[in-house]
Amino acid sequence: MTLHSASPQEFLVFLESSGRITAEAAQRARSAERQTGQPIDIIIRELGILPEAAIATEMADFLQISALTRLPQIESHELVERLGLDFAADKALVPRAVENGDLLLTVADPFDLETIRAVRYFFELPLRLEIAPRSAIDDYIRGVRQSSDRMEVADNPDAVADVDLERLQDIARDAPVVKFVSRIIQKAVDEKATDIHIEPEADFMRVRFRRDGMLTSVENTARTLHPGVISRLKILARLNIAERRLPQDGRLRLAVRGLEVDFRLSVVPTIHGETVVLRILDRETVRLELGALGYDAASAEKIRQIIRRPNGMVLVTGPTGSGKTTTLYSILAELNRPEVKIFTVEDPVEYRLTGITQLQIDPAIGLTFASALRSVLRQDPDIILVGEIRDRETAEIAVQAALTGHLVLSTLHTNSAVGAFSRLRDMGVEPFLIDATMRGVIGQRLVRRCCEACRDWSDKTGCPACSGTGFKGRQTTFEILEMSDQIRRAVVSGANLEAIETIARQEGMMPMRDHAYRLAADGITTLAEAVRVVELEDR
Secondary structure, X not given: OOHHHOOHHHHHHHHHHOOOOOHHHHHHHXXXXXXXXXXXXXXXXHOOOOOHHHHHHHHHHHHOOEEOOOOOOOOOOXXXXXXXXXXXXXXXXXXXXXXXXXXXXXXXXXXXXXXXXXXXXXXXXXXXXXXOOHHHHHXXXXXXXXXXXXHHHHHOHHHHHHHHHHHHHHHHOOHHHHHHHHHHHHHHHHOOOOEEEEEEOOOEEEEEEEEOOEEEEEEEEEHHHHHHHHHHHHHHOOOOOOOOOOOEEEEEEEEEOOEEEEEEEEEEEEOOEEEEEEEEEOOOOOOOOHHHHOOOHHHHHHHHHHHOOOOXXXXXXXOOOOOHHHHHHXXXXXXXXOOOOEEEEEOOOOOOOOOOEEEEOEHHHOEOHHHHHHHHHOOOOOEEEEOOOOOHHHHHHHHHHHHOOOEEEEEEOOOOOOHHHHHHHHOOOOHHHHHHHEEEEEEEEEEEEEOOOOOOOXXXXXXXXXXXXXXXXXXXXXXXXXXXXXXXXXXXXXXXXXXXXXXXHHOOOOOHHHHHHHHHHOOOOOHHHHHHHXXXXXX
């Protein structure tokens, strides 16, 4: 078999027929190669079929050429520098020497014939191939860069900042860094975490996950990994890796277990270095149904009565991380019909629903909630979801939209349903406009559910289902305030929140604290958890 007739698929047949890998592993690799187009050595390594060094050895055996485990550093780097370090790093190849008129070319992917032919054309020399692991080639190129950097800094002290930037990029491409980031993200998704915290300390780097609303420590690792991990995440999110003094925010999408998962990245400088929080926006497993969120049949029907009206405003209130957006989208899922035009204005778009037009704001280019909402109103919508009412301008436009025949759904950061009235008044919305537009307010929090597997155990530490926490999953605890004539009169007259809540309770609203107590009494959660989430002092 000549080199030019070899292909990744034939290499997989060789591995399978020689017993190096199983038929199932070969099929997985074939499928991944067809779907991703990635080099076969990367696919076999990332799928965990063979270690990297073994892949290089098997390729060399298949093609009957030599293999190296590492590339020896040499004094002259003229050949690889002529070709270009960026190109060499990107293609994972190194022209190392000219021997007996042949160019000795070390490659990680001998099946990339187009690139190999381009190198031969560039040097105008016949080639002699040898294979090395991709990480060995990366190490060699990193050494070349560092050698060049030292010479450049000696000649030009002002180049230090550029050298640091190059080094950060190199570290971020380092195999241990790539594997660490991939492993932590995969573990977080597998364990259904909502956030990943990567925090530098003086002597180590700490990784914590937020699961079911609680932070738990996952592992402490070497402090030396920290710069590479931060740079790797910044590169994935297309952030500026040279900026280490200011906070940065970004988004990225990664394939995890064959599924596309969105992440929101926040980077903040601290005294020990930059700390990172990755919010996992994995919506594949979320059921956008009110019942699945913890709303009983009667409460779900009450919400449906509120949203059946063709215009007005419906708000969901609660602190950050209380599931407000999920509740709104569950409402949208019920309203989504072919004859209805629905627009959302969000930061960021957390769910993607067929049949709904979604817009993500970008304040950096002037696309704010207010400006986006103005544009959306010219698109003839029936229903508008505003991710959050944050300021007076957005509040006023949302109210005007509700007044002019649209149903507006949005969220507010308040502690209770009745707190929405004072919050809107603080934003400058007149009480008579609240009276004219408001249809209802849902206040909610998330409480952890008792683990079904170990609910009756006295010692929960050995439970594999909940990792010994005694809780698995979360659900809403809520209160639903439906506007009535008496509540409207109280709002317009400027009544305090206690008076408005008293009226709402008299008209049938169950306050959130009572609902949380009922969940604890029914064994769905614990009283300690209910107290943690909702104030129950009067109990």
